[in-house]
Amino acid sequence: MTDAVRTHGLFKRFGPQVAVAGVELVVPAGSFAGLVGPNGAGKTTTLSMITGLLRPDGGRAEVDGLDVWRDQVRVKARVGVLPEGLRLFERLSGRELLLYSGRLRGIARDDVERRADELLSVMDLAGAADKLVIDYSTGMRKKIGLAAALLHNPSVLFLDEPFEGVDPVSASTLTEVLRRFTASGSTVIFSSHVMDLVERLCDWVSVMSGGHIVAQGPLAEVRGGRSLNEAFLTLVGGPRDTGEAGLTWLGAHPAGPEGPR
Numbered sequence: 060m061t062d063a064v065r066t067h068g069l070f071k072r073f074g075p076q077v078a079v080a081g082v083e084l085v086v087p088a089g090s091f092a093g094l095v096g097p098n099g100a101g102k103t104t105t106l107s108m109i110t111g112l113l114r115p116d117g118g119r120a121e122v123d124g125l126d127v128w129r130d131q132v133r134v135k136a137r138v139g140v141l142p143e144g145l146r147l148f149e150r151l152s153g154r155e156l157l158l159y160s161g162r163l164r165g166i167a168r169d170d171v172e173r174r175a176d177e178l179l180s181v182m183d184l185a186g187a188a189d190k191l192v193i194d195y196s197t198g199m200r201k202k203i204g205l206a207a208a209l210l211h212n213p214s215v216l217f218l219d220e221p222f223e224g225v226d227p228v229s230a231s232t233l234t235e236v237l238r239r240f241t242a243s244g245s246t247v248i249f250s251s252h253v254m255d256l257v258e259r260l261c262d263w264v265s266v267m268s269g270g271h272i273v274a275q276g277p278l279a280e281v282r283g284g285r286s287l288n289e290a291f292l293t294l295v296g297g298p299r300d301t302g303e304a305g306l307t308w309l310g311a312h313p314a315g316p317e318g319p320r
């Protein structure tokens with residue numbers, strides 16, 4: 060079976076800072092895959108290069124066997140992306156945003172309208188469909204962004220922290236939608252810091268640290284009989300020294316009129 064995503068020595072530096080140091084990411088088609096790693100590990104930079112948003116300094120990325128940078132149009136037709144810090148057209152309503160995205164994707168007007176209405180209803184945004192996106196809450200923005208990413212029925216869906224700011228009811232609806240999506244053979248790749256969520260949803264996990272993949276494979280293999288959180292801490296170097304010698308001032312509030320110092 061073709062892998063949904065495969066990178067070969069993917070590399071990116073920002074000035075002296077190497078953000079992604081030769082990443083070999085593999086995600087089999089049909090996976091519900093999690094990309095995890097500490098802050099600054101290189102997850103967003105990696106996903107940006109695979110989705111054609113950031114040009115790599117070295118290496119290659121393939122989606123469904125197509126080279127992301129040599130076959131840009133075909134790759135873009137196959138991927139859906141919910142990037143970090145998503146910028147939306149703020150002066151459109153939620154429904155207008157979906158209709159516009161669908162028309163940009165070349166979907167026939169009738170189909171876009173039908174799909175937009177279904178997505179608004181599934182995302183529990185039907186009541187806010189005519190409200191301007193600028194007036195949406197953080198979670199609503201995530202949901203309308205996800206709806207726009209799903210509208211053209213992509214083969215591979217990339218999501219950067221998709222559940223951040225989303226309430227528990229909406230999160231379980233989104234989970235259901237994404238599960239149905241992968242059950243039909245499509246692929247989801249999402250980055251997250253919430254290990255319980257990754258453990259619950261994913262059947263494939265890639266762990267990044269310091270710009271490298273440090274573990275990758277089926278969830279059970281990466282966990283190795285431990286919780287994913289324990290495996291993660293072992294792989295990325297465990298909890299940092301909390302500095303018992305330092306921070307002695309923190310929480311020390313002497314009684315008396317002087318107040319905290």
Ligand SMILES: Nc1ncnc2c1ncn2[C@@H]1O[C@H](COP(=O)(O)OP(=O)(O)OP(=O)(O)O)[C@@H](O)[C@H]1O
Nearest residue numbers: 073076077078096097098099100101102103104105
């Ligand atoms: N545009 C940029 N300019 C300079 N440095 C950058 C830029 N983008 C990322 N970096 C650096 O590259 C490294 C990887 O960043 P990246 O955002 O990919 O990490 P991440 O794993 O997504 O982190 P987080 O979990 O905190 O979102 C970090 O050291 C970061 O400071």
